[in-house]
Amino acid sequence: MNMIDIEKIRAETPACENIIHFNNAGAALMPEPVFAALISHLELERDIGGYAAAERASEELHAFYTEFAALLNAEPDEIAYVENATRAWDMAFYGLQLQAGDRVLTHASEYASNFLALLQQSKRLGFAIDVAPSDASGQLDVAAMEAMITPRTRLIAITHVPSQGGLVNPAAAVGAVARKHNLVYLLDACQSAGQIDLDVQEIGCQILAGTGRKFLRGPRGTGFLYVAKHLHNDIEPPFIDLHSAEWTGLDSYEWAPGARRFETWESFVAGKISLARAVRYAREIGLPAIQQRVTDLAASLRRELADVPGITVRDLGKQLCGTVTLTKDGEPPDELARRLEGQGINVSVTGAPYAVLDLGARGLDAVLRASVHYYNTDNEIDRFIEVIRG
Secondary structure, three states: OOOOOHHHHHHOOHHHHOOEEOEOOOOOOOOHHHHHHHHHHHHHHHHHOHHHHHHHOHHHHHHHHHHHHHHHOOOHHHEEEEOOHHHHHHHHHOOOOOOOOOEEEEEOOOOHHHHHHHHHHHHHHOOEEEEEOEOOOOOEOHHHHHHOOOOOEEEEEEEOOOOOOOEOOOHHHHHHHHHHOOOEEEEEOOOOEOOEOOOHHHHOOOEEEEEOOOOOOOOOOOEEEEEOHHHHHHOOOOOOOOOOEEEEEOOEEEEOOHHHHHOOOOOOHHHHHHHHHHHHHHHHHOHHHHHHHHHHHHHHHHHHHHOOOOEEEOOOOOOEOOEEEEEEOOEOHHHHHHHHHHOOEEOEEEEHHHOHHHHHOOOOOEEEEEEOOOOOOHHHHHHHHHHHHO
16 A cells, blocks of 8 residues: 655645635645646647647547546546536436336435435336335345346436545445345545445446546546446437537437546546546555545544534444544534634535435534645644534
């Protein structure tokens, strides 16, 4: 496992000098090489125009597919560039040929946008949504989920790491069940890509969606989609244009080969180039090393919080990641977040409307979310605890 040169990483993250950034589950800090790639292409667009700039950057644009293929242990033609994680997830989900009477399995930790899409399509098409229970730790109960599978079950759609906590669902165990029952498996990796070493072959998902702005440390307005090649012809993308398909006759067209059918012609080209650079940056450090450091920092933060009077850590699950959620007696999460911000510490708040089946079921109106990354330090954790004590 690679050793992370923290001093070098922090030097390449200038904002570390001015703030303590514990909102990486919202949007992480871009490193200088990623920012430079973004700005360089925007300057090129300014100087020679967008089309000419894209032509000149063909090699960097191609690298998007090879970098993500290497990150996920996939093939380049199984990767698509999409403007955000929700649209990436939508492009696959809305294209699945679900019908009345079918059943879809999910879990209470599912991301709000995804569950809203399930509800919308359920009303439109007439399929049923089955919510698998949690085990005693709070993670998805894989055995109970498998027991819920029926002959009409077509899809398992779960979130790897929920937005509202540090839980890491047992994605590979779910993949084994999906293989056994020949089910399509859609995994939302929005919060796990960049902090957890992902291998789609090991996980066993056929579809995986994620974002660039969170733990991958890319720019906003960028996302990615993995779809296993054997599934390409089984999904009818909900949108079509001259990039995703070819107009072959007055009344005919053919889908573009590979995952390009899930893309559109117009996109944030500078974002695509810089997101590819962000993936390369993470891979140069090493995802196993990143995962270990993020896990260790979060575990240290949870231990320190356990000794603060009035603090309750709200994370569920057997395996925990870099997102730490908490509440404090007598100080609502939004007020606590404002106080931390006043001391130069970035955090965020997640409310029950974003996680009705989880926070709502636990009677929590909101939680404070402090999410660490590998460039954070023990000294920053100490300062966070000092301010939390108030």
